[in-house]
Amino acid sequence: MSDPGAVPLAAVFTPNPDHPLTWTGLFGFLILIVGIGIVVLGAVLSVALVRGIQDRKWGGYVIGPLVTAIGLAVSYGGVQLL
Structure with missing residues (x-):
């Protein structure tokens, strides 16, 4: 049961104006994740x-x-795109 005098609140996403969400940021994050995977692969390969x-x-x-x-x-390149 809802209160008739209550104000309904909407879930609104407000991004940080200093860091706008762009395709560059998304691709930078994906490149960072791929670079981290390559680093882990290189470490495992070194030990093996x-x-x-x-x-x-x-x-x-x-x-x-x-x-x-x-x-x-590759990870450094991804960080630079963020």
């Missing part, structure tokens, strides 16, 4: 390659950190 086969070449030490660096660069 170092703990893996004992007869390894220099590539086993380089591929994981290289993927991690690429992920950090």
